[in-house]
Amino acid sequence: MSTTDRDRLDGRRALVTGGSKGAGKAIAARLRELGADVYVTARSMPEGYEFPDRFIAADTSTSEGTDLVARRMTDSGGVGILVHNVGGSSTPPGGFAVVTDQQWLTEVNLNFLGAVRLDRALLPAMVGSGSGVVVHVTSIQHEMPLYEATLPYAAAKAALRTYSKGLANEVGPRGVRVNAVSPGGIQTEGYEGFVDRVADGKGLTRDEAKQDILDWLGGVPLGQFARTDEIADLVGFLVSDRASAIMGAEYVIDGGTVPTT
Ligand SMILES: NC(=O)c1ccc[n+]([C@@H]2O[C@H](COP(=O)([O-])OP(=O)(O)OC[C@H]3O[C@@H](n4cnc5c(N)ncnc54)[C@H](OP(=O)(O)O)[C@@H]3O)[C@@H](O)[C@H]2O)c1
Numbered sequence: 001m002s003t004t005d006r007d008r009l010d011g012r013r014a015l016v017t018g019g020s021k022g023a024g025k026a027i028a029a030r031l032r033e034l035g036a037d038v039y040v041t042a043r044s045m046p047e048g049y050e051f052p053d054r055f056i057a058a059d060t061s062t063s064e065g066t067d068l069v070a071r072r073m074t075d076s077g078g079v080g081i082l083v084h085n086v087g088g089s090s091t092p093p094g095g096f097a098v099v100t101d102q103q104w105l106t107e108v109n110l111n112f113l114g115a116v117r118l119d120r121a122l123l124p125a126m127v128g129s130g131s132g133v134v135v136h137v138t139s140i141q142h143e144m145p146l147y148e149a150t151l152p153y154a155a156a157k158a159a160l161r162t163y164s165k166g167l168a169n170e171v172g173p174r175g176v177r178v179n180a181v182s183p184g185g186i187q188t189e190g191y192e193g194f195v196d197r198v199a200d201g202k203g204l205t206r207d208e209a210k211q212d213i214l215d216w217l218g219g220v221p222l223g224q225f226a227r228t229d230e231i232a233d234l235v236g237f238l239v240s241d242r243a244s245a246i247m248g249a250e251y252v253i254d255g256g257t258v259p260t261t
Pocket of ligand 1: 017018019020021022023024041042043044045058059060061085086087088110137138139140182183184185186187188189190191
């Protein structure tokens with residue numbers, strides 16, 4: 001497919017959180033392909049990383065981490081495209097009763113407050129210039145919460161989705177577009193780690209754990225999880241001028257997993 005001027009992101013500065021692996025890595029690659037100057041943040045830089053001067057090592061689940069990222073971006077010229085992709089779940093299986101306060105806070109800090117803190121630091125400049133684009137990567141779990149091992153994650157993603165909508169209403173009239181992308185399953189290291197946790201926690205093989213997760217989801221009508229490049233194509237579209245009328249929306253990309261409209 002050929003790209004046109006309205007697809008291109010030349011001259012735009014972008015930040016992708018959690019951009020070293022999985023969907024984030026694919027999103028960063030797609031935005032670069034479209035011409036953006038892309039910065040990536042994650043806790044550690046992958047060995048042999050191709051763009052070391054565009055990598056910011058930080059734990060974005062802490063306020064120190066988001067302060068560092070915001071400072072680096074601001075000092076180097078600001079940001080016009082902000083993709084909050086970082087997220088994941090580390091709570092053990094066992095249901096609501098076994099999840100500790102600390103585990104709840106860990107999930108909320110990683111999946112929700114990191115985005116809130118970065119937006120608070122970086123959006124005022126976008127609003128000041130009258131332009132900018134923000135994407136929050138949530139999950140279908142915000143509307144279809146699984147409870148066995150990921151209830152805090154699902155609740156944190158729900159907070160992110162609600163926050164994303166309210167933020168869109170607030171900054172949209174001042175030229176900043178905010179949207180959400182809600183994937184179903186994606187084949188990533190994060191997903192494989194989740195399979196391991198379910199297998200360990202329930203005494204299952206990895207194949208049995210994968211089936212268990214599919215059963216929780218009620219199946220995937222398309223027959224497979226999304227690829228990371230499919231998530232990246234959607235994000236690339238949403239941050240481009242082609243999506244100039246799309247605002248406060250949620251794009252579900254789940255192969256039909258959510259059974260309702
Ligand atoms: N995979 C799925 O099935 C699925 C389904 C629905 C929604 N999602 C959402 O899609 C997004 C991407 O998921 P993914 O599966 O691609 O993730 P992933 O493969 O686990 O990669 C996570 C990325 O975030 C970084 N990261 C993790 N914890 C961090 C922290 N505390 N501070 C800074 N960076 C951190 C990781 O690098 P470091 O480890 O070096 O920090 C890595 O770059 C997430 O928001 C996830 O919730 C995923």
